Amino acid sequence: MSAAPPTAVIEQHWKRNLAVCVIGAFTTIVAMTLLLPFLPLYVEHLGVSDAAAVVQWSGVAYGATFFSAALTAPLWGRLGDRYGRKLMLIRASLGMAIAMSLIGLAENIYQLVGLRLLAGLLGGYASGATILVATQTPKERSGWALGTLSSGIMAGNLAGPLIGGSLPPLIGIRNTFFLAGGVIFVTFLATLFLMKEAPRPKPKADAKATASRRPWELITDRKPVIAMFVVASLVMFSIMSIEPIITVYLTQLHTENVTFMAGLVMSATALASVLSASRIGKLADRIGHRKVVIGCLTAAATLLIPQAFVTNAWQLVALRFLMGVALGGLLPCIAAIIRHAVPDAVAGRMLGYSTSSQYVGQVLGPLTGGYLGGHFGMSIVFIVTCVLMGGCAMAMALMPRSMGN
Structure with missing residues (x-):
């Protein structure tokens, strides 16, 4: 029996792919933003005592993730074009699960900044999900699908600080990071086993020529x-x-x-x-x-x-x-x-x-x-x-x- 064509695979799996992407983008965005309310307290807990230094190191630690993400985003995009979007989402979810758990083990401010850099280096789930949804959804439903994904991303930005403001008093700062890492690991499993990416057709010669131009x-x-x-x-x-x-x-x-x-x-x-x-x-x-x-x-x-x-x-x-x-x-x-x-x-x-x-x-x-x-x-x-x-x-x-x- 011949393999199903790419359009058939898209029609069959795009809703499930969208659900996985929405949940994955939500959980990873929550993980990236939940530390905002207690970040200065964590910085102080790691040994920074001067008030001005606490504020400054909080800015450095938070911005570190986006610094490394900005540097590596083009690389992950290029690898996704070559090896598949699903593989990049698997990498991002597993990497974020590991990085978030390690942040809970940090013992000084330098380790915290380094691990925040690692989180940005290994992350990028939301941007990768956007590209996968755009390319793996029927054209007549792509607008609605991307809007749904965008709502999941914005909901993550909304819920992250609220969760970060509520959990530390209940379970402690370090356990908050461990819990976030565990939730993202569930996202990794869902991406690995539930997502189905349609094979992409090989580019034609004229498409290659256009792509090679600046x-x-x-x-x-x-x-x-x-x-x-x-x-x-x-x-x-x-x-x-x-x-x-x-x-x-x-x-x-x-x-x-x-x-x-x-x-x-x-x-x-x-x-x-x-x-x-x-x-x-x-x-x-x-x-x-x-x-x-x-x-x-x-x-x-x-x-x-x-x-x-x-x-x-x-x-x-x-x-x-x-x-x-x-x-x-x-x-x-x-x-x-x-x-x-x-x-x-x-x-x-x-x-x-x-x-x-x-x-x-x-x-x-x-x-x-x-x-x-x-x-x-x-x-x-x-x-x-x-x-x-x-x-x-x-x-x-x-x-x-x-x-x-």
């Missing part, structure tokens, strides 16, 4: 694409420059149950983004993506100012929620502008570079926030981020009006 050579107007890379990086910078210092900031506000409130503050941004992303995306389709990007950047910059002067935790929760509404509309608009600005042959690679740009923001944000917060006070972090976002909005407003419309 992607920038195929783009007639590069300014919108480069601008969106900058905005994508800045969006993640604006989120991550604040989150590593939130626990210390709440401590200065004399907040009770600091880890829980820190998780609530961080999750408020993700929750608002989940609620607003699709609605703002529809608005952008109607009035133009460029206008929405400028409006969202301006709103986010404005909301950063009062965050520097809050007097209690609930004020910060409300302001971070409102800022999440603005930030939720940015990433879908960025992707739309890039798709419209580049030919289909390089759209995937350009969107991949956009993801790498977000990783850059996730690296620079914690480093900058930790340094400024530790040496100049917490309020200056909000002000500097506000200036950057406001400047980006102004630069976007001065660009040609045809961009993104």
Whole structure:
């Protein structure tokens, strides 16, 4: 009996693949973000006593994962093209399970930073799942499938800080990492045994010739694409420059149950983004993506100012929620502008570079926030981020009006 053609395999298994990818992306994103509420406490537990050093090392430890992920993402993408997406997801889930468990065994700050680098080096499940779902789902259902996967990723960003704020008081910090590693190991087993990837046809000669060309050579107007890379990086910078210092900031506000409130503050941004992303995306389709990007950047910059002067935790929760509404509309608009600005042959690679740009923001944000917060006070972090976002909005407003419309 002859083997089933690739289209038949896709039709038969894509829903199960999607379910595995959603669960896997959710669990790995939770694992990457759950340590945020208690990271400064863990850094202090590992022997860092100076308050400024605690804040700075927290930024370094958190940003380390995204630094190594940004460096290795193109490599894993290329290996996935050659050896299969499922194999990359198996690698990422097993690697993350091992790395998260080892983080719970760290005995000093250098081991923590090194293991966070390892987690980024071995990770990449969510990005790999996005590519697999895009290529292994029937075209008429791909939009819904990718939207479902995106909801799982955003839910992970929402649940991670909440889980990280709730578990350590119950089971301890180290056991929280062990539990996260165990959950991701279940994801590894599900990916290994339940996922079925359809074989890909061999590329034709003309496709090989197109793939061998440099992607920038195929783009007639590069300014919108480069601008969106900058905005994508800045969006993640604006989120991550604040989150590593939130626990210390709440401590200065004399907040009770600091880890829980820190998780609530961080999750408020993700929750608002989940609620607003699709609605703002529809608005952008109607009035133009460029206008929405400028409006969202301006709103986010404005909301950063009062965050520097809050007097209690609930004020910060409300302001971070409102800022999440603005930030939720940015990433879908960025992707739309890039798709419209580049030919289909390089759209995937350009969107991949956009993801790498977000990783850059996730690296620079914690480093900058930790340094400024530790040496100049917490309020200056909000002000500097506000200036950057406001400047980006102004630069976007001065660009040609045809961009993104």
